[in-house]
Amino acid sequence: MTSSLRTAALSRRGFLGLTGGVAAMGALAACGGTSGSGGGSGTLRLVGVADQQKAVEAVLKGYTRAKFSTSFAPTDQVQTSVRTQLGAGNAPDVHVVYPGNGSAMSMVQISQAGLLADLSDQAWTKRIPAGLKPAFQNNGKTFIYSAGSSVIGAIYNKKVFQEAEVEPPKTWSEFLEVCDKIKKKGKTPIALGAQTPWITQLITYALVPSTVYAKNPQFDQQMKAGSASFANSGWVQALEMYLDLQKRGFFNDNPNGTTFEQQTAMVATGKAAMAIQVSAVLPDFRKAAPSPDDLSMFPVPGADDAAQVWIPAGVVVGLGASARSKNLEEAKAFLEYLGEQKTMNTWAEAVACVPLSRDAGSKIDPVLEPFLPFIDGNKAVPFMDQAWPNAEVQPAHFAAVQELLGGRTTIPKALAKMDEIYRKTQ
Secondary structure, eight states: OOTTOOOSSOOOOOTTOOOOOOOOHHHHHHTOEEEOOSOSSSOEEEEEEGGGHHHHHHHHTTOOSSOEEEEEEOHHHHHHHHHHHHHHTOOOSEEEEBSSSSSTTBHHHHHTTTOBOOOTTSGGGGGSOGGGHHHHEETTEEOOBOOEEEEEEEEEEHHHHHHHTOOOOSSHHHHHHHHHHHHHTTSEEEOOOTTSGGGGHHHHHHHHIIIIITTOTTHHHHHHHTSOOSTTSTHHHHHHHHHHHHHTTOBOSOGGGOOHHHHHHHHHTTSEEEEEEEGGGHHHHHHHSSOGGGEEEEOOOOSSSGGGOOEEEEEOOEEEEBTTOTTHHHHHHHHHHHTSHHHHHHHHHHTTOEESSOOTTOOOOGGGGGGHHHHHTTOEEOOGGGGOSSTTHHHHHHHHHHHHHTTSSOHHHHHHHHHHHHHHTO
16 A cells, blocks of 8 residues: 555445444453553553554554553454444544445544544644545545555465465466365365455455456446446456355355354464455464464465456554544544654554555565555555445445355345445435
């Protein structure tokens, strides 16, 4: 995610932004702790998603201006609990926010409700690349801090690839051949944890840049104008490719009954060759592996012509300050600290993302190097949900994939439903 990325009105989660789940602040507290010392008018409460914990703990080591009570939990739990607290007026001082639009905890959805503090006067906001501003800004004001961008690709076990005598593929046909050779060696080619809702979207997101945007870079704008649809686009091809992987037996048994944690363990221990995942979870996979060096990552080639392969790259999940915080100035001061280049580098390194801005001290995780030519070559697009106009399309996509995998719907019906919901609150 550099200035070379094209963006429309972003979401995420955006990308990992989920809806649903059980609000469980008890679970959050169980993962919490207190960090920092001195300064401030009180202890700042910070609530983040689990994949932010390593980064937050790393940056808090160098921050002494306030005390923090921190807690982290799976995305679905945080998404539900924090959104509820925001509505009730008792939100954390600093909390997870997803870039752009498209999820209940996205920057646009929360800021337009007046629940996020304006960060526009902070120096780091001047370094936001023009193409990425929609991920950070609503009506010209910045409401979210994010350290950089992550990519979606295949996290793979190098030993399993070596045993099958295969290399990362460059085209879709080669990808299928790699999967077939791995399967013949008695290993699961692709671990899919579709019981965890946000996992369902990742294969689609990995393929759609090639099946849609490489052919029609204006697709998002046309969707907003009503001249394009999911049902009459390369989304059809992407879902056909998704289901073809299942038909060929390249997934583990019962993906809809497999969790993210089980998916992670399968790849980390070599029971499966790879998982199509967002780079932000690389630390989870590495932690579960005998050695972090056992794992690497490559772009998923969604086309038979290597020149037509594009990839997804989106602004990573960030933090915002509650507009109603009793410690608002302290909360904003912490976010300004996160925007310092040295701190941004620390965060980006912790979550294996490409920093928002780079200097001599910026370290790009070596496993991300295969993705940089796509990012710098204008062949990377934001995560799809980051351009959707409401928070309902993403969960509709989750449900559609689970139903497709379970044989309970068809691709035309699934995409027609997504089109219907996309237009619902446009």
